[in-house]
Every structure is written in C-alpha cells, then in structure tokens.
Amino acid sequence: MVATQVKHDVKDLSLAPLGKQRIDWAGREMPVLRQIQERFAQEKPLAGIRLVACCHVTTETAHLAIALKHAGADAVLIASNPLSTQDDVAASLVVDYGISVFAQKGEDNETYHRHVNIALDHRPNIIIDDGSDVVATLIQERQQQIPDLIGTTEETTTGIVRLKAMLRDGVLTFPAMNVNDADTKHFFDNRYGTGQSTLDGIIRATNILLAGKTVVVAGYGWCGKGTALRARGMGANVIVTEVDPVRAIEAAMDGFRVMPMEAAAPYGDLFITVTGNKHIIRGEHFERMKDGAIVCNSGHFDIEIDLKTLKSMASEVKQVRNFTEEYRLNSGKSIVVLGEGRLINLAAAEGHPSAVMDMSFANQALACEYLVKNKGQLEPGLYSIPTEVDQEIARLKLQAMGIAIDTLTDEQVEYMNSWTSGT
Incomplete structure (x- = not known):
C-alpha cells in the first residue's frame, strides 16, 4: 500500500x-x-x-x-x-x-x-x-x-x-x-462493448425479460448496431429509428424494422437512445407511448431524452428500483426512466x-x-x-x-502493388 x-x-x-x-x-x-x-x-x-x-x-x-x-x-x-x-x-x-x-x-x-x-x-x-x-x-x-x-x-x-x-x-x-x-x-468497443453493457445495465436496473419485448433503438451507428444485434439475440423484436438514409437502409437490410420515432412510439416496450444528439425522445413521443414504457440512454450525455418536458407532463415522480424512476403522467399512464437518462451501462452496471x-x-x-x-x-x-x-x-x-492468421506471400505483395497484371 x-x-x-x-x-x-x-x-x-x-x-x-x-x-x-x-x-x-x-x-x-x-x-x-x-x-x-x-x-x-x-x-x-x-x-x-x-x-x-x-x-x-x-x-x-x-x-x-x-x-x-x-x-x-x-x-x-x-x-x-x-x-x-x-x-x-x-x-x-x-x-x-x-x-x-x-x-x-x-x-x-x-x-x-x-x-x-x-x-x-x-x-x-x-x-x-x-x-x-x-x-x-x-x-x-x-x-x-x-x-x-x-x-x-x-x-x-x-x-x-x-x-x-x-x-x-x-x-x-x-x-x-x-x-x-x-x-x-469503434468496431469492437462501440459495437460489442456497448451492445452487451447496455443490455446488462437495463437488466440490472429492471430485471425485465427482453424476449418478446419490442425494443426501439434510436441510432444505427456502431453503438446502435451492437445494441440492436444484442437485443435481437435475446429474443426482442427490434425497431430502429434513424435520420441517416444510408444507415437506415443498412438497418433494414440487417433485418430490422425502420420507422420514425413518432411511428415507433406506440409499439415500444423499451426505448434505447444511442445517437449522440439531443432530444431524440420528446414530449410528442411520450404522449404516444404505451403505459409502462421504459426509456433509457446509452449515448454520452443525458440530453438524448427530454426529461425536462417529461417532468412537466408528470403529476408524480417516484423511484421504484435503484436507477429506475416512474413518471406518472397527468393522463394517468406511466413512463419509466432508467439511470436519470445518463449512460445506463455505467449508471446501473459496470x-x-x-x-x-x-x-x-x-x-x-x-x-x-x-x-x-x-x-x-x-x-x-x-x-x-x-x-x-x-x-x-x-x-x-x-x-x-491464441489466433493465428495468414501472411501475404512475396508474389501476393507484388501483385497488390502492381497495376500491370490483369486478366
């Protein structure tokens, strides 16, 4: 010491x-x-x-x-x-x-x-x-x-x-x-790290079963890809929301449903934001969500979920588990927020x-x-x-x-650096 x-x-x-x-x-x-x-x-x-x-x-x-x-x-x-x-x-x-x-x-x-x-x-x-x-x-x-x-x-x-x-x-x-x-x-940390640790944090905070749930993943960058893949691997039905048309096509071709957040809001049991932008989930989305919908964030800052607006819509806010708060809306339904909207993988997990x-x-x-x-x-x-x-x-x-891989032969190196060889 x-x-x-x-x-x-x-x-x-x-x-x-x-x-x-x-x-x-x-x-x-x-x-x-x-x-x-x-x-x-x-x-x-x-x-x-x-x-x-x-x-x-x-x-x-x-x-x-x-x-x-x-x-x-x-x-x-x-x-x-x-x-x-x-x-x-x-x-x-x-x-x-x-x-x-x-x-x-x-x-x-x-x-x-x-x-x-x-x-x-x-x-x-x-x-x-x-x-x-x-x-x-x-x-x-x-x-x-x-x-x-x-x-x-x-x-x-x-x-x-x-x-x-x-x-x-x-x-x-x-x-x-x-x-x-x-x-x-980013190929490994963002995809495999975020994918696994985000779901780890959600499960520790809620102990919910993901199989059969509809999970909405906002953002299909490397973090979003990893999160969506891991959620699907645990049996969830995954919807992806995106603003980038190329990433949206990629998500669709990876087998995910793709739609705007406004359209996804009524379907989601669990919402995960991983965009790096602000107010991805807003008041109009909360209004369309089902009773008991869970929202959380795995982006760096706590601004992806508009918690200020959510609080203004609530008649009561109470902690129901560690890192789990229930917002009871004036309409009577509840929205559950994990980890105060901060990085759920670090707020509730490791x-x-x-x-x-x-x-x-x-x-x-x-x-x-x-x-x-x-x-x-x-x-x-x-x-x-x-x-x-x-x-x-x-x-x-x-x-x-303990993994070995091939190395290029001299002939292969020469070929890859030449423009004269062809059909």
Missing part, C-alpha cells in the same frame, strides 16, 4: 481492498494493455509529462491510469460522467497506486465542474478526454494554459463531433488524436467488459506516446490513429487470443 497523501476526492478510501481485487480481475482480460505497460515501465515515454485523464472511473480505466503512471506521467484522473464512477476503484487507485483521483459516483454537476477545474489546475501537457468537456473548458475559460498543451486524445463519438466543431470554428489550436475512429476501437476496453485503452496509451514523440511536429487539427498502431494492437490481441 502506498501513502495516501496524494490529492484526491473519492467517496471512501476504506473501499480500496475491494477495488484492488476488482482491478486485478479485470486485468486478466487486458493482455494488450499489459504488454504496453511493461514496455512503458522500461522506456518511460511520458516522463515529465503532466497528464489529465477525464474518463469513466472503472476497473478497466484503472489499468490505463496504471500504465500511464508506469510510463512516467504525472497523472490526475477525473470522472467523465457523474454516475459512472466505481467508488471502490477510485479508492484503490489512490491507496494502492498513488494516483490522484477526483471522482465520486452520484456527484452533482457543481462537483463535476469543480473536478474539471481541479484537473486543469494541474496544467496538463496531455489531456485524455471522454466527451471533450475538459478541452472545451480549457478553450472557453483557460486559454492562457493552451501553450502548455502538447495535445489531446478523444475516444467518444460525442467528443469527436465537438472537436470537429471546434476545428470548424478555428478554436482547436493544438493536435487532437481521434481514438474513437481507430478500427480496433460499463464495457475489460476484454474490449483492452484495445480501446491500448489506443489511448499509444496515442499519448505518439503525441509526445511528435511534439512540435503536428499542426493543429484532428488526427487518426496511425494504421501501423491500429494493426499492432490487433496483432497483439490475436496473439493473446
């Missing part, structure tokens, strides 16, 4: 033993990040770097934080969502690993923003962001610190949308690594399985190393993870899974 003099704001340090046990368990399925950590411990690529990580404080995130510390970083960890922190993990990171953590499950918005500013007081050289709140606060309120910044990394679709908007507005004056769009991130976060956090760790190695050489803007990094992460994952 290390000294607990490191600065922190966690719920209860006595939870550390349980957190340590759970961190160790998660590590069993994170072999890629473990190999990166071992190399980092020898090479110290982040020595002298002040780093802020704004992430969901889970057992998987713990392994990223530990790897960054082994790399030599002076790191501070804060929560990226008020309901996603696992308090025992936060305690263990402070007590057992000497990492400064400012995160408590259930913290209010004032505390959340205070923690963002505490993190920025660290004067970071690297920011790992999850939703771009820290970067947005830096640009809006602390522009004098921008010269300290080497760059940032972002692993959420919502955060990438915000960074692209910053770039369009000319305020993104430093490099940002688009971790979210790495193949070894987030993505460690096996899939292994690749996502490998990307984060290597993106930080890339920024430091290329300090001063990258123009302001949004950068993709280098293909060779993506491929190496996939290779390490396959190796850990």
